[in-house]
Ligand SMILES: Nc1ncnc2c1ncn2[C@@H]1O[C@H](COP(=O)(O)OP(=O)(O)O)[C@@H](O)[C@H]1O
C-alpha cells in the first residue's frame with residue numbers, strides 16, 4: 001500500500017514557524033475534536049499564551065461557530081472572556097484535484113505563518129475523513145492530539161484488532177499515515193511530532209467498566225507498537241454540549257460566580273490533568289491558572 005502524503009516543505013519559512021502547533025485530529029467524526037480544540041485554546045489563553053486557531057473543517061465549521069458564539073456572549077454580556085484569533089481558510093475551488101491540493105496546502109501555510117507572527121500557539125481543528133489539507137496539517141504538528149470515543153468501534157481507527165485479543169492489534173491506515181508524517185517532519189525540520197491519544201466521553205457508570213478496561217488494555221499495547229502517548233481522557237458530561245451555544249468552556253464557568261457543581265469541578269480537573277500531561281513548552285514550573 002502506498003501512502004500519499006504532502007511533500008515536506010523545506011523552505012526556510014516553514015522552519016522558522018515559531019509558534020507551537022497543536023493539531024487535534026483523527027479520521028472519525030464526533031470524537032470531540034472541536035470541543036477539545038476549543039478547550040485547549042481557552043486553557044492556553046488562561047495560561048497567558050497568545051493563541052490562534054484554524055478551523056479546517058470548512059463544512060461543519062464547529063470551532064468557528066464556537067468562537068462566534070463566544071463573541072456574541074462577550075458582546076451581549078460584556079463578559080471578560082478571551083477568544084482565540086481565528087483565520088478563515090477558504091478551500092480551493094479548482095476542479096483539478098492536484099491544483100486544489102496545492103492551493104489548499106499553500107493557503108494553510110499562509111494562514112499558519114500569519115498566525116505565527118502574533119501567536120505563541122496555534123490550535124488546528126481538522127475535519128474527519130481523509131483529505132489533503134488534513135494530512136498537510138498533521139505534517140505541521142508539534143503536538144498531535146487524537147481524541148477517540150471509548151469503544152472498539154473507535155479503536156479501529158488506530159488499530160485493527162483481528163482476533164479479538166488486544167495482543168493481536170495492528171496499526172490502521174490512520175496510524176500508518178501519522179507515522180509517515182512524523183518521519184517526513186523529522187527529515188524536513190529535524191523536529192518530532194508528539195502524538196497523544198485520549199479517550200473521550202468515557203462512561204462514569206460501573207456497567208461500562210469492563211469495556212473501558214478492555215479498550216484501555218488494547219490502547220496500551222498499541223501505544224507501545226506505534227509510539228503514541230496515552231494521556232488522561234474526559235468523561236461523558238452533558239455540560240460539554242450545553243456550553244457550545246454560549247461559546248463557553250468549562251474553564252469559563254468559575255467566572256460566572258455562584259459556585260460550581262461537583263460534576264463541573266470534576267470535569268475541569270480532568271482538563272487540568274490532560275493539560276499537564278500534554279507537556280507543552282513554556283509552562284515549566286508554572287502553576288495552572290484554570
Ligand atoms: N466529554 C464529552 N461529554 C459529552 N459530550 C461531549 C463530550 N465531548 C464532546 N461531546 C459532544 O459530542 C459531540 C461531538 O463533539 P465534537 O467536538 O463536535 O466532535 P468532532 O469535532 O470530533 O466531530 C458534540 O455534541 C459535543 O458537544
Ligand SMILES: [Mg+2]
Pocket residue numbers: 033034035057060062063125
Ligand atoms: Mg469537529
